Amino acid sequence: MQDCPMKLYWSPLSPFVRKTLVAVHELGLADRVEIIPTQVRMDTPNPAMLMLNPLGKIPALQLDDGAMIIDSFAIIDYLNEMVRGAIIPASGEARRQMLRQHALANGLMDILVLWRNERDKPVEQHSKGWIAGFDEKTSRVLALFEIEAAGPNAQPINLGQISIAVVLSYLDFRFAHLNWRDTHPALAVWHATFSSRPSMQATAIAP
């Protein structure tokens, strides 16, 4: 670890945090980022985290001058620019495609985190409409990924692919009962290949 590393406010189970950490590894910055384990809950904001990020959310990155960068995309954009990386293409069709895939995968992360929070409430407080909506949207995004995302990885790999791989792993972890592989065979093969990358292995959720 180098002196004065950047600090990444982190939790092992958050898909937004994992997406950020996979990007850190892909950009060759793992030895410049110190991991700061941080507990957050939507219903019980962490006071220390609120001082750093008024949204109380992770990931958040603190630079060595104390400045805070919040939101996974903003953090990854900062780091990508810092090392002149290619995981966020600068322009053109490659950038548009990456932004589209990132928006879909990140939107799916939003849905799954909300779905899990809803599921954790007492049954009588569940909103059946919300849960049906989450289910429908998840199915539709996965169907699109089966058509658009599964296949050989564009090179160099980008943040769209990272985000899709991470959200699929999050589905395995929190929504295993959906058995997404059974209905999305090409995506399953793609995910297995992508998951063998050192960045994915180094950030995998411990069993």
Ligand SMILES: N[C@@H](CCC(=O)N[C@@H](CS)C(=O)NCC(=O)O)C(=O)O
């Ligand atoms: N748009 C944010 C979402 C981050 C987010 O929702 N993180 C969750 C953890 S999975 C969190 O910090 N939740 C605590 C809260 O909402 O108070 C990003 O991309 O970084």
